[in-house]
Amino acid sequence: MIQKSPESPAYDEHIGVPLVLDHVSVSFSTPSGPARAVNDVSLTLNQGEILGLVGESGSGKSTLAFTIMGLLPDGAQFDSGSVRVLGSDLYGMNPETLRTFRWKRIAMVFQSAMNALNPVMTVEAHIMDTLQSHNPGIRPEDARRRMNEILDLVKIDPRRARSFPHELSGGMKQRIVLAIAMIFNPPVLLMDEPTTALDVVVQRSILDQVREIQAERQMAILFISHDFSLVRSLAHRVAIMYAGRIVEITGSLERSGPHHPYTEGLMRAIPELGEDDVKIVGIPGNPPDLLHLPEGCPFHPRCPVAFNRCKVEAPPMVQVNDALIACHQYTEPGKEGLA
Amino acid sequence: MRFFLNRIGFLLLSVWAAITVNFLIPRMMPGSPVDAILAHFQSEGAPLGPNALHALEQQFGLSHAPLWTQYFGYVNNLFHGQLGTSITYYPLTVTEVIGRSLPWTLGLAGTATIISVLLGTFLGIYAAWHRGTRIDATLTTVTMFTSAIPYFWIALILVYLFGFELNWFPQLHAFTTLSNGVPWWRFSADVLYHAVLPGATIVISAIGGWLVGMRNNMVQTLGEDYVTFARARGVRDRRLMVFYAARNAILPNLTGFAMAIGFVVGGALLTEVVFSYPGIGMQLLTAVENEDYPLMQGIFLIIALAVLLANFLVELIYGLLDPRVRQGE
Numbered sequence: 102m103i104q105k106s107p108e109s110p111a112y113d114e115h116i117g118v119p120l121v122l123d124h125v126s127v128s129f130s131t132p133s134g135p136a137r138a139v140n141d142v143s144l145t146l147n148q149g150e151i152l153g154l155v156g157e158s159g160s161g162k163s164t165l166a167f168t169i170m171g172l173l174p175d176g177a178q179f180d181s182g183s184v185r186v187l188g189s190d191l192y193g194m195n196p197e198t199l200r201t202f203r204w205k206r207i208a209m210v211f212q213s214a215m216n217a218l219n220p221v222m223t224v225e226a227h228i229m230d231t232l233q234s235h236n237p238g239i240r241p242e243d244a245r246r247r248m249n250e251i252l253d254l255v256k257i258d259p260r261r262a263r264s265f266p267h268e269l270s271g272g273m274k275q276r277i278v279l280a281i282a283m284i285f286n287p288p289v290l291l292m293d294e295p296t297t298a299l300d301v302v303v304q305r306s307i308l309d310q311v312r313e314i315q316a317e318r319q320m321a322i323l324f325i326s327h328d329f330s331l332v333r334s335l336a337h338r339v340a341i342m343y344a345g346r347i348v349e350i351t352g353s354l355e356r357s358g359p360h361h362p363y364t365e366g367l368m369r370a371i372p373e374l375g376e377d378d379v380k381i382v383g384i385p386g387n388p389p390d391l392l393h394l395p396e397g398c399p400f401h402p403r404c405p406v407a408f409n410r411c412k413v414e415a416p417p418m419v420q421v422n423d424a425l426i427a428c429h430q431y432t433e434p435g436k437e438g439l440a
Numbered sequence: 441m442r443f444f445l446n447r448i449g450f451l452l453l454s455v456w457a458a459i460t461v462n463f464l465i466p467r468m469m470p471g472s473p474v475d476a477i478l479a480h481f482q483s484e485g486a487p488l489g490p491n492a493l494h495a496l497e498q499q500f501g502l503s504h505a506p507l508w509t510q511y512f513g514y515v516n517n518l519f520h521g522q523l524g525t526s527i528t529y530y531p532l533t534v535t536e537v538i539g540r541s542l543p544w545t546l547g548l549a550g551t552a553t554i555i556s557v558l559l560g561t562f563l564g565i566y567a568a569w570h571r572g573t574r575i576d577a578t579l580t581t582v583t584m585f586t587s588a589i590p591y592f593w594i595a596l597i598l599v600y601l602f603g604f605e606l607n608w609f610p611q612l613h614a615f616t617t618l619s620n621g622v623p624w625w626r627f628s629a630d631v632l633y634h635a636v637l638p639g640a641t642i643v644i645s646a647i648g649g650w651l652v653g654m655r656n657n658m659v660q661t662l663g664e665d666y667v668t669f670a671r672a673r674g675v676r677d678r679r680l681m682v683f684y685a686a687r688n689a690i691l692p693n694l695t696g697f698a699m700a701i702g703f704v705v706g707g708a709l710l711t712e713v714v715f716s717y718p719g720i721g722m723q724l725l726t727a728v729e730n731e732d733y734p735l736m737q738g739i740f741l742i743i744a745l746a747v748l749l750a751n752f753l754v755e756l757i758y759g760l761l762d763p764r765v766r767q768g769e
């Protein structure tokens with residue numbers, strides 16, 4: 102399955118790296134032209150790391166996750182770039198190889214766990230289906246043992262396996278979807294807002310389980326959320342997405358310390374514990390329309406520190422301390438700290 | 441089990457309602473059907489015997505007994521399979537007339553309906569799976585076209601082309617008047633041969649609806665998260681198509697199936713007329729032309745019962761296929 106390709110000398114370095122995205126672009130064809138939902142995204146997810154991915158609704162987080170899974174919906178097109186999972190080029194695989202690769206090497210917890218289960222199938226049928234699709238000759242007792250193990254892992258009573266999806270609470274469905282994602286112990290896991298629809302208590306207990314399982318197995322997790330404080334408490338590094346682009350990847354999640362103006366805006370929008378004057382400030386303006394992206398930096402119409410260059414030229418990613426930031430403040434030496 | 445009893449209860453209730461309405465309607469009609477009937481027989485110069493008169497009175501309330509006595513008499517007759525005497529086919533009873541026509545209708549319209557439902561559903565699944573391709577576009581356009589052509593028009597074209605011009609198939613009737621004693625298989629072959637054109641008419645005009653309906657439902661289920669999730673989990677295409685997408689896409693169509701199967705009993709009126717096919721549809725036409733109220737009433741009752749029964753069966757199937765329905769009661 103691993104093929105050497107002479108055109109990419111960087112290839113060998115990536116063997117074993119859970120996930121490497123290289124200049125990935127994806128667009129939806131719409132009646133009024135292509136809408137680029139993922140725009141030139143490059144990022145790396147390392148062994149044993151939880152990488153958070155944060156952005157407003159519609160910024161392209163789910164589309165990016167589906168791109169990584171090779172599961173683009175109707176109307177979406179993979180324009181350019183490459184997705185390497187554990188060194189293998191996902192978009193260079195034939196469909197059958199991809200089918201068996203997926204879920205064993207990389208799995209995903211869907212944003213809408215409520216709708217991820219077939220309404221006419223029991224939980225058990227879902228789990229058996231998954232096991233048999235990858236291992237047609239599996240013995241029923243082995244399959245059942247594995248089912249009980251993973252249900253145990255997410256603290257679901259195995260007797261629940263007989264239930265149909267509509268008989269389960271939202272939290273249970275979420276746990277079962279998580280269990281199904283963990284069924285083959287995949288080294289790479291994508292979690293797309295796994296707890297957004299749940300109340301805080303259920304959310305906490307599920308996240309604790311995720312943390313526990315992750316620490317035990319040293320999985321690499323891409324954790325998607327629009328809840329900045331949640332991601333901050335969970336992730337080692339955070340990538341911030343805006344209008345289909347990654348505008349910052351940072352290991353420093355403190356407010357201080359250089360950030361993209363958009364990141365600063367997100368941070369200001371959450372109350373800090375123990376702060377005297379809790380002042381929540383939103384980011385003025387609206388997220389851009391993907392069909393009419395502004396010239397230059399897509400954030401400039403909402404940016405408090407934008408200057409002329411921002412309106413004409415898209416900023417490249419540059420290293421600033423611990424972070425990679427795409428902002429002209431940091432590419433133009435004289436302008437730093439303008440804010 | 442509770443679901444089952446519930447449905448049975450509903451079936452009995454609605455059957456009772458249908459029977460009762462069937463009893464009341466002729467009694468509430470302005471003018472008396474009985475007068476029409478009597479006039480008919482008078483003009484034929486064949487006055488009714490006292491038995492037939494009595495039956496008519498019972499059926500249409502000419503008698504002066506209180507309504508509820510009439511009602512019980514009527515229900516009692518029904519339970520003994522007595523729907524009255526046909527005027528057109530006197531002295532045959534309505535039950536006998538229906539009994540002779542029903543097999544033809546069930547055989548022709550029933551088979552043709554089942555073929556169009558099955559074929560349409562399969563092609564719909566196929567088109568949805570290959571959505572956006574040329575095959576999908578072709579199937580959808582062609583069947584939209586065929587289902588837009590008026591029904592009797594298809595029949596006439598088929599008769600003209602294959603019956604008259606090419607002479608491949610018989611133009612009329614359900615079978616050749618063969619002498620007695622032909623072996624059963626020759627007779628069956630003859631019946632099948634006669635059924636081709638009328639059957640094709642029904643299939644051609646009905647298949648498009650099923651195909652497009654199934655295709656659209658399935659395109660929708662294919663976009664559901666549970667289908668994407670199953671694909672992500674490595675579920676193979678064939679399984680994905682059948683057990684995830686098609687399985688859920690069929691559910692909304694079941695009610696339509698029920699109606700179609702139920703109405704089969706009413707006969708494919710126009711088809712039967714064009715092809716002079718001796719089914720219920722033909723009888724209904726004859727009954728209307730001859731003001732044969734007992735026969736009409738009997739046919740309407742049979743149609744109503746068939747629709748109710750088909751609905752009942754489909755609800756049971758629905759319960760089998762959809763766990764939410766089973767427990768939702």
Ligand SMILES: Nc1ncnc2c1ncn2[C@@H]1O[C@H](COP(=O)(O)OP(=O)(O)OP(=O)(O)O)[C@@H](O)[C@H]1O
Binds near residue numbers: 163164165391
């Ligand atoms: N099937 C589709 N057809 C056309 N455009 C789409 C489709 N799916 C998503 N988009 C567009 O792509 C963009 C990114 O959507 P996406 O679902 O990836 O956002 P998201 O960041 O996951 O949002 P959320 O936080 O609400 O889940 C949006 O502008 C959306 O309108």
Ligand SMILES: [Mg+2]
Binds near residue numbers: 162163164212293
């Ligand atoms: Mg999303």
